[in-house]
Amino acid sequence: MKTVSKILTAGLLVFGLNSAQAQDKIIRFEQLPANAQSFVKGNFSQQDVSYVAEERENLTKEFKVRLKNGTEIEFDAKGNWKEVDGDRTAIPAKLVPVKIQDYVKKSFPETQIVKIKKSSRLIEVEISNDLELEFNAKGDFLRIDD
Numbered sequence: 001m002k003t004v005s006k007i008l009t010a011g012l013l014v015f016g017l018n019s020a021q022a023q024d025k026i027i028r029f030e031q032l033p034a035n036a037q038s039f040v041k042g043n044f045s046q047q048d049v050s051y052v053a054e055e056r057e058n059l060t061k062e063f064k065v066r067l068k069n070g071t072e073i074e075f076d077a078k079g080n081w082k083e084v085d086g087d088r089t090a091i092p093a094k095l096v097p098v099k100i101q102d103y104v105k106k107s108f109p110e111t112q113i114v115k116i117k118k119s120s121r122l123i124e125v126e127i128s129n130d131l132e133l134e135f136n137a138k139g140d141f142l143r144i145d146d
Helices: 004-019 033-041 096-108
Strands: 023-027 049-057 062-068 072-073 082-084 113-118 121-127 132-136 142-146
Touching: 033 062, 033 072, 049 082, 096 121, 096 132
Parallel strands: none
Antiparallel strands: 023 049, 049 062, 062 072, 072 082, 082 113, 113 121, 121 132, 132 142
């Protein structure tokens, strides 16, 4: 029984050390995956990059790019964008599916989309009146998220 206890304790210690070693480090823009670099250059060519961070936690790696205007872009390990937060400023319309743009224009005509986050099943957008809207992957409205 003592051996099992020792093994469990050692396993928890190793897991705890791995979790505690979540690391963020500043990297050069050129160290981003090529498609992440292209995304930034293609959608934010007028903005200067403030910093680029590589974030590692357990076995996952992500990247975060912060532009000097406050916009933050998050990428997965392969350089695919996951989230664009315009910091209360409208994000480029070409990042938002047309169906979602049309819904927002019709339902909230005096607003702009200031943040978008996508996953395999959901697309979440925040509009300039602080409402968060959820859509399915096809762009169909699901609900207002509180």
